[in-house]
Amino acid sequence: MNHQPTIKPSKxxxxxxxxxxxxxxxxxxxxxxxxxxxxxxxxNWAGYRAPHSLWDEELEYFAIRSQAALFDISPMTKxxxxxxxxxxxxxxxxxxxxxxxxxxxVHYTAWCDDEGFVLDDGTLFRLSxxxxxxxxxxxxxxxxxxxxxxxxxxxxxxxxxxxxxxxQGPTSFAVLRDAGFAGVETLKIFDLAEFPHDGGTVTxxxxxxxxxxxxxxxxxAENALSLWDRxxxxxxxxxxxxxxxxxxxxxxxxxxxxVANADFTTEHAIRADRLRMPDEIGLGFMVDLEKGHFNGxxxxxxxxxxxxxxxxxxxxxxxxxxxxxxxxxxxxxxQEVGLVSAAMWSPMAKRNIAIASLTRPYGDTMVEDLWVxxxxxxxxxxxxxxxxxxxxxxxxxxxxxxxxNPPADF
Amino acid sequence: MxxxxxxxxxxxxxxxxxxxxxxxxxRKVLVLEAAVDxxxxxxxxxxxxxxxxxxxxxxxxxxxxxxxxxxxxxxHGLQIARGDFxxxxxxxxxxxxxxxxxxxxxxxxxxxPSEQSAWKELRAQLLRYAGILKPFLSRRPPDLAGMxxxxxxxxxxxxxxxxxxxxxDMRDFLRVLLMNVADLLDEQxxxxxxxxxxxxxxxxxxxxxxxxPTSLLGLYYRLAGETGGAAGAQMxxxxxMGAVVTAxxxxxxxxxxxxxxxAPVARIIIEKGRAVGVALxxxxxxxxxxxxxxxxxxxxxLDLVGPREIDTGFVRKVKNIRMKGDAAxxxxxxxxPPQFTGVDAADHKGRMVIAPSPDHVERAFNPSKYGEFSxxxxxEITLPSLSDPSLAPAGACVLSxxxxxxxxxxxxxxxxxxxxxxxxxxxxxxxxxxxxGKSVLHTELLTPADIExxxxxxxxxxxxxxxxxxxxxxxxxxxxxSGYDTPVEGLFLxxxxxxPGGGVSGAPGLNAAxxxxxxxx
Numbered sequence: 001m002n003h004q005p006t007i008k009p010s011k012x013x014x015x016x017x018x019x020x021x022x023x024x025x026x027x028x029x030x031x032x033x034x035x036x037x038x039x040x041x042x043x044n045w046a047g048y049r050a051p052h053s054l055w056d057e058e059l060e061y062f063a064i065r066s067q068a069a070l071f072d073i074s075p076m077t078k079x080x081x082x083x084x085x086x087x088x089x090x091x092x093x094x095x096x097x098x099x100x101x102x103x104x105x106v107h108y109t110a111w112c113d114d115e116g117f118v119l120d121d122g123t124l125f126r127l128s129x130x131x132x133x134x135x136x137x138x139x140x141x142x143x144x145x146x147x148x149x150x151x152x153x154x155x156x157x158x159x160x161x162x163x164x165x166x167x168q169g170p171t172s173f174a175v176l177r178d179a180g181f182a183g184v185e186t187l188k189i190f191d192l193a194e195f196p197h198d199g200g201t202v203t204x205x206x207x208x209x210x211x212x213x214x215x216x217x218x219x220x221a222e223n224a225l226s227l228w229d230r231x232x233x234x235x236x237x238x239x240x241x242x243x244x245x246x247x248x249x250x251x252x253x254x255x256x257x258x259v260a261n262a263d264f265t266t267e268h269a270i271r272a273d274r275l276r277m278p279d280e281i282g283l284g285f286m287v288d289l290e291k292g293h294f295n296g297x298x299x300x301x302x303x304x305x306x307x308x309x310x311x312x313x314x315x316x317x318x319x320x321x322x323x324x325x326x327x328x329x330x331x332x333x334x335q336e337v338g339l340v341s342a343a344m345w346s347p348m349a350k351r352n353i354a355i356a357s358l359t360r361p362y363g364d365t366m367v368e369d370l371w372v373x374x375x376x377x378x379x380x381x382x383x384x385x386x387x388x389x390x391x392x393x394x395x396x397x398x399x400x401x402x403x404x405n406p407p408a409d410f
Numbered sequence: 411m412x413x414x415x416x417x418x419x420x421x422x423x424x425x426x427x428x429x430x431x432x433x434x435x436x437r438k439v440l441v442l443e444a445a446v447d448x449x450x451x452x453x454x455x456x457x458x459x460x461x462x463x464x465x466x467x468x469x470x471x472x473x474x475x476x477x478x479x480x481x482x483x484x485x486h487g488l489q490i491a492r493g494d495f496x497x498x499x500x501x502x503x504x505x506x507x508x509x510x511x512x513x514x515x516x517x518x519x520x521x522x523p524s525e526q527s528a529w530k531e532l533r534a535q536l537l538r539y540a541g542i543l544k545p546f547l548s549r550r551p552p553d554l555a556g557m558x559x560x561x562x563x564x565x566x567x568x569x570x571x572x573x574x575x576x577x578x579d580m581r582d583f584l585r586v587l588l589m590n591v592a593d594l595l596d597e598q599x600x601x602x603x604x605x606x607x608x609x610x611x612x613x614x615x616x617x618x619x620x621x622x623p624t625s626l627l628g629l630y631y632r633l634a635g636e637t638g639g640a641a642g643a644q645m646x647x648x649x650x651m652g653a654v655v656t657a658x659x660x661x662x663x664x665x666x667x668x669x670x671x672x673a674p675v676a677r678i679i680i681e682k683g684r685a686v687g688v689a690l691x692x693x694x695x696x697x698x699x700x701x702x703x704x705x706x707x708x709x710x711x712l713d714l715v716g717p718r719e720i721d722t723g724f725v726r727k728v729k730n731i732r733m734k735g736d737a738a739x740x741x742x743x744x745x746x747p748p749q750f751t752g753v754d755a756a757d758h759k760g761r762m763v764i765a766p767s768p769d770h771v772e773r774a775f776n777p778s779k780y781g782e783f784s785x786x787x788x789x790e791i792t793l794p795s796l797s798d799p800s801l802a803p804a805g806a807c808v809l810s811x812x813x814x815x816x817x818x819x820x821x822x823x824x825x826x827x828x829x830x831x832x833x834x835x836x837x838x839x840x841x842x843x844x845x846x847g848k849s850v851l852h853t854e855l856l857t858p859a860d861i862e863x864x865x866x867x868x869x870x871x872x873x874x875x876x877x878x879x880x881x882x883x884x885x886x887x888x889x890x891x892s893g894y895d896t897p898v899e900g901l902f903l904x905x906x907x908x909x910p911g912g913g914v915s916g917a918p919g920l921n922a923a924x925x926x927x928x929x930x931x
Contacts, residue, residue, distance in 0.1 A: 092718055114723035114897070146726050150717030289682075295721045298683060298897050 024049035027074035028163040028224030032232075036242050043245065046139070046159075048075035051244035060247035064210050065348060067239030068171040070231060071248050073164040073216065074224075077122075077139050081132040083153035090124065090132060092294050093147045095278060095286040101126045106190045106205050110283050111140075112296030116303060117275035119143065119267050120260050121283065123207060125192055125218075133158075133203075133218070137260040138267075147295070163224035167231060168214030168251070171238035173407035176204065176215060179234035185406045187215075198226040206407075209248060211255025213401045213408070238410070253342050254349060256315055256394025258282065263313065263341040263355055277303055280311040281357070282394070311338075314363040315394040316354040318372055319387045321345050324354050327372040329362075333386055337362035340372060348397045354389070367391040414440040414668070416700040416926070417688055419675050419714070420905065422450025425704030426658040426667075427919030428904040428926075430481050432702070433665035435927045440696065441667055442688065444674035444866060448659055451865045451872060452914050454652025458743035458852035460803040461795075464651035466739055466861060466872055467914045468792055468810045469496075469761055471644035472635025473654065476548050477916035481661035488657040490638040494645040496792075497760035499753060500607040501842045506752040508603045509760070514633065514642025518604070525601045532598045537641050539583050540633035542571050544641075547634055547910045547917050550925060551883040551892045588879060591629055592620035592768040602767035609772075610765035610788055614814055615912070616877055617736050619775030620768045624879045631877065635915060644761060646794050650801060654914060678703070678710070678901060680719045685901035688714075700900055700931040704919060706867060706874045707731065707887040707907035715898055724897050727888035731881065731907070734818035735858035735870035736778060740789070740835060742809035743852035747796060748843040762791040764842060774815045781821035783831050786838055789813040806851070811835075818858040818869050828857060873912030874905055883909060894922040895929065902926055 025048050027033070033051060041052040050072065053060060063069040081090060091098040094109045101107050103126050110121040122136035134144075144155045167175060176184045181195045184204060192205035200223050208214030219227050232240060252259070260266050264281040265274040277300060278284050287300055303309055318324050323345055329338035338358030346353045354372070356363070362370065367390075374385040401408050418429040421443030429439045447453060451466035478484065498510040500520075508520035514537075518529045545568060552565055572580050586594055591612035595605040609620035612629035619625065637643040647653045663669065678701055679687040687697035703710040708728050717725045750762060765771050765788040774784035791811040795802035802808045813835055820827040832855050839846050858870025867874060875881050884892045886909045894902050904922030906912035 088718065093722070114721035143722060147722040149725055149729070150712070293680070293683060293719045295723075298721070298899075301683075 027072055028221040029072045029074060029165070029228055032225065032228050033072060033242060041244065045075040045245070046077060046137075050075055052246050053244040054242050057244065057246040060241060060243035061250045061347075063239065063241035063243055064169050064212060064247060064251045066170065067241060068167060068169040068175045068235050069241055069243040069247065070228075070235075071166040071168065071243050071245075073166050074159075074162075076159070076164060077136045078158045078162050078164070078218075079134040079136075079141070079144060080156045080158045081134055081144075081153060082130060083151070084130060085151040085153045086130050086132055089148055089151040089153040090134070091292060092151075093144065094124065095283070095288065095294060095296075097288045097291040098124070099291065103128050104192055106192055106207050110278060110286055112278065112300070113267065114296065114299060115275070116277045116296035116299030117267070118264065118278055118281060118283065121258070125203070125205060127192070127203065161221055162218050163221045163227075164219075165217045165227065165231070166208055166210075166214060166248075167217065168208045168210040168212050170213055170401055170408070170410040171235070171240070172214050174409050175231060175235035175238050175240055177409075178238070179230050184215075188405055189403045197230070198223045202227060209255070209257055210251035211257070211395050211397060211402060212251065212399055213404070249342075250344055253344050253353065253355065254346050254395065254397045256355070256396055258313065258355065259342075264357070276311060277309060279304065279309045280313065282313040310360055311357050312360050312363045313355065313357050314391045315396060316340070316356050316370075316372070316389045317392045317396075318343070318352045318354055318389045320385065321352050322374050322376050322385060322387075323352065324372045324374045324387070324389075327354075327374050329356050329358060329389065330371045330373060330386075331362055331366070332369050333371045337370070346396055351396065353396045355394070356389075363391055414438045414696070414698045416440070416702055416931075417442060417696055417698040418702045418704055418904070419678075419688065419710070420444075420450065420703065420705035421448030421669060421671065422704055422905065423452045423655055423658055423914055423916055424905050424919030424922075425450075425702075426655065426662050427477055427481065427916040428702050428704055428923040429667045430658065430662035430665050431920055431923035432926060433662065433667045434480070435923070437700075439662075439667045440698070441662070441669045442673045442675055442690070442696075443669065443671045446672050448669060448671060449652055449655035451861070451867065452651040452655050454650030454801075457741045457854045461741075461743040461806070461808055461852065462650060462801045463741045463794065463808050463810045466856075466865065467651050468646070468794065468812070469644050469790075470647050470651065470654060470914055471632065471637055471642070472913045472915045473637065474548060474915045474917045474920065475636065475639065477920050480920060481658060481916075483654075483657045483661060486657040486660040486664070488654060489648060490645065492638055492640070495637070495640065495643045496645055497757055498607060498611075498644070499757045499760045499762040500603040501750060501762050501764050502603055502752065502766065503841060507750075507757065507762075508601065508607070509757055510607070512643070513637075513640035514644075521601045521604060525599065525604065528599055529604060535582075536629065536633055538575065538579070539586070540630045540641065542568065542575070542583065543630055544634040545571075546883065547915070548921065550894065550921060551886065551909045553893055554884060555890075586626060588624045589626045590621050590623050591626045592772070594626055595620075595768060602769075606765040606767040606770060607763050609768040610763055610790070610814070613771065613775070614790070614812065615737050615872055617732070617734065617778070618878065619772045621772050622775075627879060627882070628877070631911065635913065646759075646792060646797055648798050650794060650798070651914060658916070675714060677716065678714045678898075680715060680898060683719075684899040685715075700902065700926060702902045702904050702922060702926065704904040704922075706733075706905060707903050708733065708868055709866070710901075710903060711896070715901070720897055724888070724891070727890075731887055732876040732878075733869040733871040733874060733907075735861060735867070735872065736815055736817070737872065738813045738816040738831075738858065739856040739861065740809070740811040740813055741854040742811075742850050743802070744807040744809055744846070744849045745851050746805060746849050747793060747807040748809065748846040748849060750843045758793055759797045760792075764789050764791070764838060778815040778817045781817050781819055783817065783820065783827070783834065784815055785834050787813050787815060787835055789835070789838070791839075816857055818862075818871075820857070824857050824859050828855060831855070831857070872906070874907035875911075877911040882911070886911065894918075894925040900931065902931065
């Protein structure tokens, strides 16, 4: 008498639960990217299937520096922030003074929790007096919605509905002009404007993550493929290439830019001492004490007053040519004082560069006698190299073409 | 224009205590009260021609001795005499009541000898354990982020007090601390009337039934209070609760405090993260170095300060404070004193409780979870005019009752539900005091929604935030900010929403003032 009821899942329920069958989502550009993906070298970017490389990571890097590189940034988290209080809301959430951000402009910013710890960094696009787009690495909707209490503002995630492309490199302007985006030459660095495309519009900003001349394009997902094709066609003779993250990552290290959860740990940290204040990751310049209240203000002020800032993020130049990725930083070759979070041999700077987090006063007031210990694997044997490191300014490279007006036609 | 060092928002008893204490420490203090009179929910008010009653709080059982001392309330007319201690009477439908005499049942009558000795033991134990917690009432909650030597030493005293209990007793203290009251009572007592009374007292004013985990804490909170030096003692102040407030007001004014009534504050003015003043509804702006809010913490932070001036995480915490009241207040103007069956004349002057058994209390709680009221509500009844004839016309009588487990948001809405609820209450009263219905001249029933509107208490909650384990001590009003200061520099909280909680104790107001003085605010 063992009556086990058989529960048959309804068809509707089964259909609604199909999400797990697609382990990693495709972006609106996926058909084009899949067609170019010779290396089949994928990684997981916020749940999307994104390429580490597509054909050759070295050449993809050089596409950024010598041609035009097309990188799919659709997985980047995007929020639409709109309403009469949008400006005031973002001013309260983020560190920089949003009242100074004019419509048609973009700025790089960051935001903190009550304790002054950085939740994320990202770019804020002011599309109109009352409409913004906030782009970030991590997802923050609950935080943003709770931050909206008391403000007349709507916050909506638009990561899926808006596709994004970064077009970076010396010929990127020429590609856009040849693609017929009339007036794109008027865009100065951190400007944005809307351009007609495929019966709709595309928002083009002169921004990027490479330290090079470059643009970012945002378009409704349904117009994504036609935008890709338009750029690829126009760029054919200008060396346009689709690239993966490895190449982009190299360019951003040269540009001295940091990545959340790679160069600093955000709210996901399990260990309380891993969280970082803006001053500890080189973002102290964003903190605007003259503007109105913003999240973390009290804690940041207190940390500054009580000298509770324990870390500092620095650029390092390391002797030799072996990348010091994740190497430990020492003072006087013996005392551990920090860790390298990103490193490479820079083909542009012709220097061995790194981004590192050090424990103050090292890297802050004590910058002499710093060393990194590199484990170089040489035919199944580690060779330990103790190399001298020098604290240097970021960015490691400065390209005039990034900011030149009008943008150069290569 | 006179300038003030400190502005206290809210002239409830905690506001008055904070103001008087600050003034005694040399500060020029202004109290702003929104209503036409001070006292908040501890006023004595007319509710029918010739009838006066303590508005919400009607039994004095936890006015903190430090408050009495600091404000010298006895000099200002407050009288507390042992002879005024009132008994607690557990009413019974089918027999004589059970009565706790003196300070929370020093003597128990109306039960068997074996129950009397069991009660004697339990009472001693409850008072011993409540005594461990008692010192916490008069100081800041332990600060996890770092404590001064003095604070650490005070916490050490508690550890010492625990140790002094002896091994067995200490273990038992820790065992029962978070228990539900019903289970503890079942361990030690047999008489369901006594258990019903204790179950009622443990849960009164909170959204817990006797069988809800941690409900025993409510009983400790009650017994940590004292009156006239006797733990658990209770009395009806002469002239109603308003007389206590009058003494506080007099003490405050004597100390130099300026009190302005009918002066509702519209907002707290913040400049560069610092509270620098207040703007009144009238538009008038008043500035001071220190702003003390003795009103609800959520109203203070979300309405007067506003989310724009505080961090998102803090807004979240404040919004999450549970503060939906579960108690209603009933005022009856009676043409003659009622006769509760089996209750003698002296006990009619006591606190009469309808809570026949823990099960009954639990069953009264159940519907409140789903937005309904109990058909047989539990309540505590006082007849203040019997001991203070000034409250009613000659020969007439005032009945003041706290009726428990009344949902703040009644599912069917209070417009439709209130007459039905009143009928349920009157039916219940009629059972215990036959004929009472016919003697009613006037009725006033305040649901939590009414209390919210009339006394500016969000949710109509007299503690300004549920007083449960997760909203006590260092979690009151919110974790990280339990020390009376707030993320806004120069702004302090001093109301019942702060540690230790509600009831006419004055402890939050006193503790806050002490903190402000220590911070040189």
